Amino acid sequence: MTLSRFLKKMLIARQLTFKEGHFEMLGIRGVNLPVFTLTRFIEEMYESQEDAVFDMLFRAGVKHGKFGVEQIGQKNEMGKKEFFHRAIGSGNVMGLGKFEIQKLDLEEQVMIATVSNSPFVEAFEESNVLSDVDGPVDHLQRGILHGIAEETFETEISSTEETCAFHGDGDTCRFRFVAR
Ligand SMILES: [Zn+2]
Numbered sequence: 001m002t003l004s005r006f007l008k009k010m011l012i013a014r015q016l017t018f019k020e021g022h023f024e025m026l027g028i029r030g031v032n033l034p035v036f037t038l039t040r041f042i043e044e045m046y047e048s049q050e051d052a053v054f055d056m057l058f059r060a061g062v063k064h065g066k067f068g069v070e071q072i073g074q075k076n077e078m079g080k081k082e083f084f085h086r087a088i089g090s091g092n093v094m095g096l097g098k099f100e101i102q103k104l105d106l107e108e109q110v111m112i113a114t115v116s117n118s119p120f121v122e123a124f125e126e127s128n129v130l131s132d133v134d135g136p137v138d139h140l141q142r143g144i145l146h147g148i149a150e151e152t153f154e155t156e157i158s159s160t161e162e163t164c165a166f167h168g169d170g171d172t173c174r175f176r177f178v179a180r
Pocket residue numbers: 118121136137138161163164165166173174
């Protein structure tokens with residue numbers, strides 16, 4: 001298996017470190033969990049909380065996005081566009097799919113982003129508990145992007161997952177973020 005160029009760069013720059021049970025990315029401690037484990041956790045939550053679990057995933061994602069902005073922003077001086085691409089690029093090592101910005105208009109305060117190859121799409125399709133869920137399923141990723149956009153636009157925004165691969169063909173989910 002080959003490492004992506006981004007991952008290699010991160011390892012060389014020591015932005016990814018693994019040492020005696022301690023894993024760090026960009027100076028932030030993390031954990032590597034199998035999607036299997038995360039999906040069982042979501043199933044357990046869904047069985048007791050129903051759709052509320054999706055809002056929880058979204059809100060946790062928003063906090064994650066804002067935290068990431070703080071962490072990256074503190075250490076680096078850069079323009080907003082560069083910052084956006086860097087923040088989204090660092091999302092690509094988390095295993096939550098391939099994040100890409102399709103459109104970014106800082107004046108109109110609109111961002112369109114896609115996530116391909118989401119682990120949730122695959123896991124939900126295979127789950128006995130989650131395979132009948134209506135609507136899009138990538139609430140965590142939408143939350144992360146929402147948090148990044150809100151901090152960067154410096155205003156409240158609304159977000160939607162316009163098309164989710166869980167219900168459609170292909171493997172790409174499309175999200176829209178606009179100032180409220
Ligand atoms: Zn999706």
